[in-house]
Amino acid sequence: MENNISKLLFVFLISIMFLTGCEKAENGNNKLSSYKTQKIKIVTNVITKTVKIYLPAEPTQEVVKTKNNQSPKQLVLTSNIIAYVDGSPVKLSQFNAVFANRDLEKLPTYLRREYDKNRDNFIKQLINNKVFESAANNESFSDSPEFNRELDDVVKQVKMKYYYDKYITSRINISEKDIKNYYKNHDSKYSSPEKIKVRHILIAVKKNPLPVQITNAYNKAKLLRQRVMEGESFAEIAAAESDCPSRAKGGDLGYRQRGQLVPEFEKVAFDLKKNEISKVIKTEFGYHIIQVTDIIQKRKLSFDEVKDKIKQEIYSQREKKLYNDLLTSLTNKYKVIKNDKIIKQLTGKY
Numbered sequence: 001m002e003n004n005i006s007k008l009l010f011v012f013l014i015s016i017m018f019l020t021g022c023e024k025a026e027n028g029n030n031k032l033s034s035y036k037t038q039k040i041k042i043v044t045n046v047i048t049k050t051v052k053i054y055l056p057a058e059p060t061q062e063v064v065k066t067k068n069n070q071s072p073k074q075l076v077l078t079s080n081i082i083a084y085v086d087g088s089p090v091k092l093s094q095f096n097a098v099f100a101n102r103d104l105e106k107l108p109t110y111l112r113r114e115y116d117k118n119r120d121n122f123i124k125q126l127i128n129n130k131v132f133e134s135a136a137n138n139e140s141f142s143d144s145p146e147f148n149r150e151l152d153d154v155v156k157q158v159k160m161k162y163y164y165d166k167y168i169t170s171r172i173n174i175s176e177k178d179i180k181n182y183y184k185n186h187d188s189k190y191s192s193p194e195k196i197k198v199r200h201i202l203i204a205v206k207k208n209p210l211p212v213q214i215t216n217a218y219n220k221a222k223l224l225r226q227r228v229m230e231g232e233s234f235a236e237i238a239a240a241e242s243d244c245p246s247r248a249k250g251g252d253l254g255y256r257q258r259g260q261l262v263p264e265f266e267k268v269a270f271d272l273k274k275n276e277i278s279k280v281i282k283t284e285f286g287y288h289i290i291q292v293t294d295i296i297q298k299r300k301l302s303f304d305e306v307k308d309k310i311k312q313e314i315y316s317q318r319e320k321k322l323y324n325d326l327l328t329s330l331t332n333k334y335k336v337i338k339n340d341k342i343i344k345q346l347t348g349k350y
Helices: 002-020 034-054 072-078 092-099 102-106 109-117 119-137 145-167 176-185 211-229 234-241 245-249 263-269 303-333 340-347
Strands: 081-085 088-091 195-204 252-257 281-283 286-296
Touching: 081 092, 081 119, 088 092, 088 119, 092 119, 176 303, 195 211, 195 234, 195 245, 195 263, 211 234, 211 286, 234 245, 245 252, 252 286, 263 281, 263 286
Parallel strands: none
Antiparallel strands: 081 088, 195 252, 195 286, 281 286
């Protein structure tokens, strides 16, 4: 998680560096046209909003005022500034946006330790980003066709995002009542299936076995079952005699639900009572002795257990409908002419 946030901040800073680096204030020379300047403002605004989505605990912004009688070192100590690069501040708020976020308290201890380990690296990254930003501010990219093409592409993507948000995302409102009604109307959908905790002893039979090999495997399985029935430890016999890797855990396969075991095994296992030992059964793998050590009955999941999942399902359904309706309307409005020949060549199936 920390790496993702750090990467996001890096992209944000590099993006701002990239966009602002092409404009010089000196005597008004080398400035982008007002159109390009407007595009930069649009892109910067969207990137900023995107970063805020991933940084929910927005820190208070400090206003930094440079005083003529203060050195950069003094400013660091008095203005909540981590460092200065060419007179431009690296703010403490940038660090706190990641490391003082209230959501970090919800993380497991081991993840919080990882955050602590990387504090120093993150500070170095913030400073290094500011160095690149300062260098970029002394460059002009306005005459580069490639820069302008990429800038146009970014603006197109930003416009589409705003359009999508305006006509789709902003129109999806899901109330608690909506979620409860959905839960009520689809209650059979939200249940925890029956599960069994099962272990087994396997005497494997190789592919294309000789009749004698089949007989020997079956007889061995019968003898092992008899030892279990006479009171020997199932787990110990499994550890010593089973041909399944689960022997390392005394034959334990963990909790399983229907559909997760081979049919012949599953049918017998789900018919067993707790702690009951099966007869010797045959599957494609060989001969098995099965024991069920725990049974969890099927149950209906409570509203609180599934409400977040339901909300996401409702959101996806409404988003899909709005998208399809809007796309149909736009396709009718804006004429689409397809080159079927080329599309067929590209896809081979159109």
